[in-house]
Amino acid sequence: MNCEDIGLQLSGFLDQSLDGQYFRNVREHLAGCPRCSEELAGLAECRRLVSSLPVVEPPVGLVMRVMADVRETASRPGILQRLFPPVRLKMPLQAAAVVLIGILSVYLYQKEDTSNSPLAPITPEPMLSVQQGSTKSETVEPPAAPIKSQLPNKAKAVSTEPAPAKAPSAPAAATPKAGIAESRLESQAEKFKSAPIPAQGVTTAQEGSSFSGDLSGRGLGTSAEGLRQPGVRPAPFPAERLSLLSEPIPDYELVVRRRPPQRADQATSAGSQDSLQKQSGGVAASKSAEARRQAESSSRGNNSPLEILWFSVPYDRYEQFKKELAAQAIVESELPVAVKEKEASFIADRPLSIKVTVLPSAER
Amino acid sequence: MLIEGIGDAECVKRVQLGDVDSFEVLVRRHQKATFNLVYRLLGDYDEAAEVAQEVFLSAFKSIHQFRGDANFSTWLYRIAFNHASTRRKGLQIAQQRHVPLDGTELIGDGDAFADPEKTAQDRETQQRVQRALNSLPKSDATIIILRDLQDAPYEEVAQMLEIPVGTVKSRLHRARLALKELLAPHYCPNRKAS
Numbered sequence: 001m002n003c004e005d006i007g008l009q010l011s012g013f014l015d016q017s018l019d020g021q022y023f024r025n026v027r028e029h030l031a032g033c034p035r036c037s038e039e040l041a042g043l044a045e046c047r048r049l050v051s052s053l054p055v056v057e058p059p060v061g062l063v064m065r066v067m068a069d070v071r072e073t074a075s076r077p078g079i080l081q082r083l084f085p086p087v088r089l090k091m092p093l094q095a096a097a098v099v100l101i102g103i104l105s106v107y108l109y110q111k112e113d114t115s116n117s118p119l120a121p122i123t124p125e126p127m128l129s130v131q132q133g134s135t136k137s138e139t140v141e142p143p144a145a146p147i148k149s150q151l152p153n154k155a156k157a158v159s160t161e162p163a164p165a166k167a168p169s170a171p172a173a174a175t176p177k178a179g180i181a182e183s184r185l186e187s188q189a190e191k192f193k194s195a196p197i198p199a200q201g202v203t204t205a206q207e208g209s210s211f212s213g214d215l216s217g218r219g220l221g222t223s224a225e226g227l228r229q230p231g232v233r234p235a236p237f238p239a240e241r242l243s244l245l246s247e248p249i250p251d252y253e254l255v256v257r258r259r260p261p262q263r264a265d266q267a268t269s270a271g272s273q274d275s276l277q278k279q280s281g282g283v284a285a286s287k288s289a290e291a292r293r294q295a296e297s298s299s300r301g302n303n304s305p306l307e308i309l310w311f312s313v314p315y316d317r318y319e320q321f322k323k324e325l326a327a328q329a330i331v332e333s334e335l336p337v338a339v340k341e342k343e344a345s346f347i348a349d350r351p352l353s354i355k356v357t358v359l360p361s362a363e364r
Numbered sequence: 365m366l367i368e369g370i371g372d373a374e375c376v377k378r379v380q381l382g383d384v385d386s387f388e389v390l391v392r393r394h395q396k397a398t399f400n401l402v403y404r405l406l407g408d409y410d411e412a413a414e415v416a417q418e419v420f421l422s423a424f425k426s427i428h429q430f431r432g433d434a435n436f437s438t439w440l441y442r443i444a445f446n447h448a449s450t451r452r453k454g455l456q457i458a459q460q461r462h463v464p465l466d467g468t469e470l471i472g473d474g475d476a477f478a479d480p481e482k483t484a485q486d487r488e489t490q491q492r493v494q495r496a497l498n499s500l501p502k503s504d505a506t507i508i509i510l511r512d513l514q515d516a517p518y519e520e521v522a523q524m525l526e527i528p529v530g531t532v533k534s535r536l537h538r539a540r541l542a543l544k545e546l547l548a549p550h551y552c553p554n555r556k557a558s
Contacts, residue, residue: 011537015511017518042544049493049547050512052486058399059413066391066420067384073425074384 003029003036010040014047250310250355252318253337256329258361307358312351321354329358372436379427387427391420394437397514398444404509405448407498415451419444434523441510442524449502496546504539511536 006029012018013026030037313321325331337355370378370386372393378386398419403412423443430439497505503525510516510524511532521536522529 008534008537011540012533017533042548043540046540046544046547047512049489050497050508050543053404053490053493053513055396056400056403056409056412058395058416062395062399062413062416063388063391066395066417067388069417069421070387070424071384073421074382 006036014043250337251352253335253355255333255357256331257359260361309356311354314351387424402444402448407494415447419447438520438523445506496543507536508539
């Protein structure tokens with residue numbers, strides 16, 4: 001072994017960690033090599049200097065400080081306990097809260113939408129169309145089929161007339177639907193036969209009429225003089241809302257009286273033309289069908305009992321509604337039931353619910 | 365109530381089961397060696413005290429990870445080595461560390477009847493050795509401290525540094541040569557001359 005190999009073993013030789021054969025080889029080499037002996041002496045001196053370093057006493061209060069920290073750490077939850085329990089407990093709670101809020105929001109939205117929105121879509125129609133003949137339903141589409149509040153004199157409320165040719169919303173295949181509407185109306189007629197008699201006397205909810213401006217379809221379209229507009233489809237009003245026990249509170253309650261037959265014909269003709277002029281999209285009815293309805297209404301309109309009609313009119317078109325109503329009937333009273341000036345800003349966002357009580361003509 | 369007679373492994377088990385008082389036994393048992401290791405690595409008494417406190421607190425927090433594969437002292441020294449290395453790196457004390465001159469390091473071995481001149485010479489020698497240790501790479505300094513100052517076996521040093529025993533021997537030899545080169549101008553020639 002040369003000096004370089006021996007040099008690598010000197011540290012082990014100093015620590016006496018060499019195996020027996022290596023230890024003897026190094027010892028024999030050191031005996032005849034002053035250079036390696038000097039190297040070993042230097043290493044031994046360094047080790048002695050290091051080992052002579054005093055053992056330093058730790059600070060007096062080290063144990064107390066350490067144990068204070070340890071006890072404080074032990075008293076509070078660990079980082080895993082602080083992280084995972086919240087994840088395990090709070091995450092489901094948060095997720096459940098989000099889901100619950102979402103469900104509640106949808107429920108409230110739908111509930112409010114149900115109370116404010118139409119129950120059935122209504123096509124744009126003239127401002128006001130009035131039809132006489134409270135037993136007729138001009139259209140037989142199920143969504144447009146009105147629901148009668150009382151049908152005291154009606155045994156059958158099925159229209160035998162064909163749907164208006166130009167009615168935009170009247171489907172071509174209205175015949176199957178007409179059967180459905182017929183059965184519904186019959187069942188409703190049966191139902192209303194057993195309904196209690198209203199305290200105000202004989203009232204009749206007309207069908208087949210609608211205030212054309214009622215885009216929301218909230219109101220039930222019937223008229224005092226008969227609905228002259230073909231294709232006019234009143235929005236069905238929920239039957240439960242027409243019952244005596246749960247009759248809704250209208251925003252306006254109007255009492256009108258039918259005009260005499262001659263005047264009614266004139267007014268009807270004028271109103272019809274006016275309405276037809278305002279119609280858009282080909283909603284106008286054929287004159288023949290209109291004349292037929294007018295004839296029917298003339299024959300029995302004045303003898304019609306007292307009727308209660310419901311309209312749904314946009315807030316900004318209420319005045320126009322009154323004008324058209326006045327053109328077709330005599331407005332005897334107007335009572336703002338639920339409308340107040342201070343509430344105008346609130347109700348401006350929804351259609352007005354208008355109850356029109358139609359009285360028989362004065363000549364009757 | 366502390367039980368001083370039980371071994372480290374039993375104390376560790378008790379601590380793992382929630383007995384905080386058993387950890388105090390471990391602290392009292394290993395505080396001197398741990399503190400000296402940190403102090404020799406850092407060369408600053410106050411820094412060493414702070415780091416030693418952190419070492420024990422860190423050991424308590426992670427004691428559930430101690431599986432008993434090695435001695436508790438080895439595991440604890442490894443934590444101390446890591447903390448001291450981090451602090452030493454942060455403070456950049458490898459080349460700039462000044463050994464305190466207030467005689468703190470003689471607290472344990474102070475001899476009131478010693479020769480003042482010899483005491484001063486010994487203190488100067490210790491300061492030079494300490495500065496030389498601080499000049500070494502931390503792994504080399506750690507090996508020298510563990511092996512030559514604390515008489516740790518090769519196997520324990522190897523476990524603490526997670527290197528083979530043969531690597532410990534070669535690194536120790538290299539570290540001693542480097543330390544000899546640093547101290548030779550001051551001591552080896554005189555000793556050789558004498």
